[in-house]
Amino acid sequence: MFVNYIFDWSGTLVDDMGPTLEATNAVFAIHGCPAMDREAFRTNFRLPYSEFYEEHIPHVPLAHLETDFRTAFANSEVPVTVLPHARETLEWTQAQGIRCFILTSMDSATFEAQLDDLSLRHFFESTYSGVIDKREMIGHILDRHGLDPTKTLYFGDMVHDIETAKHGGVRSVAVLTGYTHHHALHEAQPDWLVDDLAAFRNISLQTSTNLS
Numbered sequence: 001m002f003v004n005y006i007f008d009w010s011g012t013l014v015d016d017m018g019p020t021l022e023a024t025n026a027v028f029a030i031h032g033c034p035a036m037d038r039e040a041f042r043t044n045f046r047l048p049y050s051e052f053y054e055e056h057i058p059h060v061p062l063a064h065l066e067t068d069f070r071t072a073f074a075n076s077e078v079p080v081t082v083l084p085h086a087r088e089t090l091e092w093t094q095a096q097g098i099r100c101f102i103l104t105s106m107d108s109a110t111f112e113a114q115l116d117d118l119s120l121r122h123f124f125e126s127t128y129s130g131v132i133d134k135r136e137m138i139g140h141i142l143d144r145h146g147l148d149p150t151k152t153l154y155f156g157d158m159v160h161d162i163e164t165a166k167h168g169g170v171r172s173v174a175v176l177t178g179y180t181h182h183h184a185l186h187e188a189q190p191d192w193l194v195d196d197l198a199a200f201r202n203i204s205l206q207t208s209t210n211l212s
């Protein structure tokens with residue numbers, strides 16, 4: 001029975017693809033790189049994002065790129081929204097007494113603002129944001145909160161999320177609502193690969209003896 005859920009944020013609980021793509025292309029334009037369309041972004045973007053920028057805009061300090069990105073993100077008029085089924089899933093977990101956490105690479109100021117703007121803060125016991133390499137943080141979260149890895153799930157939309165779960169010795173649920181295509185997520189071998197969080201809930205309900 002899994003009693004602890006750790007969630008990624010972007011692409012797992014919220015849809016911020018619009019402003020993220022806009023901000024990425026703004027950073028690319030500053031440094032003379034061609035813009036990406038949505039599908040090219042989903043194919044190419046990866047975490048840790050330091051590696052993505054090193055590949056496309058080498059030799060520019062990451063801190064400069066982050067500043068440009070945050071400015072463009074903040075200026076975007078494309079809204080960030082709660083993904084379909086995300087709020088319902090969090091309510092469902094809350095009703096079962098499952099402990100919920102966030103582990104995200106998003107910079108902390110942006111994340112904290114979204115947490116309040118979208119009225120999601122109360123679902124989480126603790127949140128970890130601004131984490132560039134999540135593999136370096138998951139062990140700390142498990143230790144600090146006394147989470148049994150065998151009773152913990154990590155939910156994410158990117159290959160790095162699955163790698164993070166494996167690194168922490170927890171099972172992974174990959175969702176197709178975010179930044180990565182099916183093929184790449186499948187190759188990373190998550191424990192479950194689902195269209196969205198509603199599909200996860202359905203699986204969980206059907207196999208209640210070992211999943212929830």
Ligand SMILES: [Mg+2]
Nearest residue numbers: 008010011157
């Ligand atoms: Mg994500």
